[in-house]
Amino acid sequence: MSALGDTDTRRLAVRILVAQSVVTLGLAALVAAVVDGASGRSVLAGGLIGLISNLFMTIAALRYTQNPGLALGRILIGQLGKVLLTVGMFLALAQRKDVVWPAALAGYAATLLVFWVAPVLSAPKLPPRGGHR
Numbered sequence: 412m413s414a415l416g417d418t419d420t421r422r423l424a425v426r427i428l429v430a431q432s433v434v435t436l437g438l439a440a441l442v443a444a445v446v447d448g449a450s451g452r453s454v455l456a457g458g459l460i461g462l463i464s465n466l467f468m469t470i471a472a473l474r475y476t477q478n479p480g481l482a483l484g485r486i487l488i489g490q491l492g493k494v495l496l497t498v499g500m501f502l503a504l505a506q507r508k509d510v511v512w513p514a515a516l517a518g519y520a521a522t523l524l525v526f527w528v529a530p531v532l533s534a535p536k537l538p539p540r541g542g543h544r
């Protein structure tokens with residue numbers, strides 16, 4: 412079993428995807444309520460771009476394999492697909508006339524922030540260091 416097939420890794424990946432969903436929906440609702448609907452929809456669009464591309468990467472990378480070379484290949488293909496999806500979805504979003512770009516980019520950035528913060532918050536808590544110097 413490769414490290415990528417590890418149950419803890421899969422659980423963490425699911426936690427990250429769920430957290431990205433919650434942050435995207437919450438931020439979009441907040442911005443829609445405080446600013447306006449177009450900004451809220453733009454936050455939602457940007458957040459969905461981050462979430463969908465990360466979902467693709469997760470599915471591609473976390474398929475079980477006992478072959479380390481195949482696992483690395485899946486990670487590389489997943490990353491390439493993630494980049495292509497992100498660029499393609501932003502290009503599609505650019506075709507719309509009602510996009511509020513600062514809001515869309517904030518929604519996307521929020522998913523990236525969650526990607527880095529969620530593992531830290533999910534990490535096991537270490538006991539305090541007990542030694543004196």
